[in-house]
Amino acid sequence: xxxxxxxxxxxxxxxxxxxxxxxxxxxxxxxxxxxxxxxxxxxxxxxxxxxxxxxxxxxxxxxxxxxxxxxxxxxxxxxxxxxxxxxxxxxxxxxxxxxxxxx
Numbered sequence: 575x576x577x578x579x580x581x582x583x584x585x586x587x588x589x590x591x592x593x594x595x596x597x598x599x600x601x602x603x604x605x606x607x608x609x610x611x612x613x614x615x616x617x618x619x620x621x622x623x624x625x626x627x628x629x630x631x632x633x634x635x636x637x638x639x640x641x642x643x644x645x646x647x648x649x650x651x652x653x654x655x656x657x658x659x660x661x662x663x664x665x666x667x668x669x670x671x672x673x674x675x676x677x
Contacts, residue, residue: 577657577671579649586649586673588620590642590657598634612662615640621656622646649673 576591592615599612612634620628628644649655651674658668 575657575659575667575669577655577669579655579671579673582645585645585647588644588646588649588655588657590620590644591639592642592659592667593639594661596634596636596638596640600634615659615661618642618659619657620644620646621658622649623653624656 575593576589578589579586580589581587594615595613596615597610597613599609601610602608603610614634614636615632618628618630618632619626627646627648646655653673654670655673656668656670658666660666
């Protein structure tokens, strides 16, 4: 997962890039003809200084290696942002970035 922040008009912008296959379960494998089982991120969470500020329930209509951008009104230099996700296979990942300090 790659995280970046930059100042915005009333706070800061958070950019998140996640490497994930995001399989919907509707695609058919070209070689076997079998359906590829679903495997997608179903929950994304953003915490600012330990407080959850964004919780998103995701579905199958998101592209492979999803990119998200959020504007955090209360964000300021020195704040700690943690981003975490969980997929339909129980895999989890989290990352953090301190605002104003490169990752």
